[in-house]
Amino acid sequence: MNRKPIFAANWKMNKGPSETEDFAKGFLPNVEHKTFPCDIVIAPPFVSLAKASEMFGNVSSVALAVQNCSQFDAGAYTGEISGLMLKEFFVHYVILGHSERRAIYGETDEFINAKVLKARELNLRPIFCIGETLEEREGGKLEEVLRRQVSVGLAGLEEKGLGDTVIAYEPVWAIGTGVTASAAQAQEAHAFVRSLIAEQFGADAAAKVRIQYGGSVKPGNAAELMACPDIDGALIGGAALEPSSFLGIIENGTA
Known part of the structure; x- marks a missing residue:
């Protein structure tokens, strides 16, 4: 199956509007008017969306994402931002279930599932994050954790909705630590996730769904990881x- 790779920049709580403009000025000359064999996505903080939309909105090779969104359309939800609001910024993707949202803010699989379903209802494309902690991996619970996260997090999703969803496997122990899963470890986990998708949605859907790796990816290890x-x-x-x-x-990663 020839799946188009997708490379997404999650800026987390970094880069305000002025820094976003600086990044765009350095990045755009390398990507505008060029065709890439992959999808390129940038996920700035909410406060920088307007500037990112201004800078990248007319660049066909770059799509915008957000790092989270509410499962509600509107209402008394102080501090939340709805998918309907985000669509005004020409956002295409939304990162959901990131390990930091799970660990720091206590987001459960069921809570993330509600967000995934809302995103698809609004025709936003989820980047659905899953992954185990070091304690879970060393305790032999890797498959148990991934099975739960996939089965609950994607429950109720139609096959078409899955086709517009990207799965991001991110071993928590390798995020921001400088430690990267070996290519063999990453491939093993990705293959298992694909088998879970096959169980839940069928072999054809599993063959088509894109599964990213997240966890201290750098220019120096990108080629080896992407060769898996x-x-x-x-x-x-x-x-x-x-x-x-x-x-x-x-x-x-695309060479």
Whole structure:
């Protein structure tokens, strides 16, 4: 199955509007008017969406994402932002279930599932994050954790909705630590996730769904990771904060 890789920059709580403009000025000359064999996605903080939309809105090779959204359309939900609001910024993707949202803010699989279903209802494309902690991996619970996260997090999703969803496998112990899962470890986990999708949605859907790797991806390890048959791109944190580094990952990962 020829799946188009997707490389997404998750800036987390970094880069206000002025820094977003600076990044765009450094990144755009390398991507506008060019065709890439992959999808390129940038997820700035909410406060920088307007500037990102202004800078990237007319660039066909770059799509915008947000790092979270509410499962509600509107109402008395102080501090929340709805998908309906986000669509005004020409957002295409939304990161849901990131390990930091799970660990720091206590988001459960059921809570994330409600957000996934709302995103698809609004025709936003989820980047649905899953992954185990070091304690869970060392305790032999890798498959148990991934099975729960996939089965509950994607419950109620139609096959078409799955086709517009990207799964991001991110071993929590490798996020922002400088430690990367070996290519063999990453491939093994990705293959298992694909088998879970086959159980839940069928073999054809599993063959089509894109599964990213997230966890200290850098220009130096991108090629080895992306060469794995079940890895379809990367969800990148710190290494995507600089234009040259993010571009290096994209170029090395698609070479």
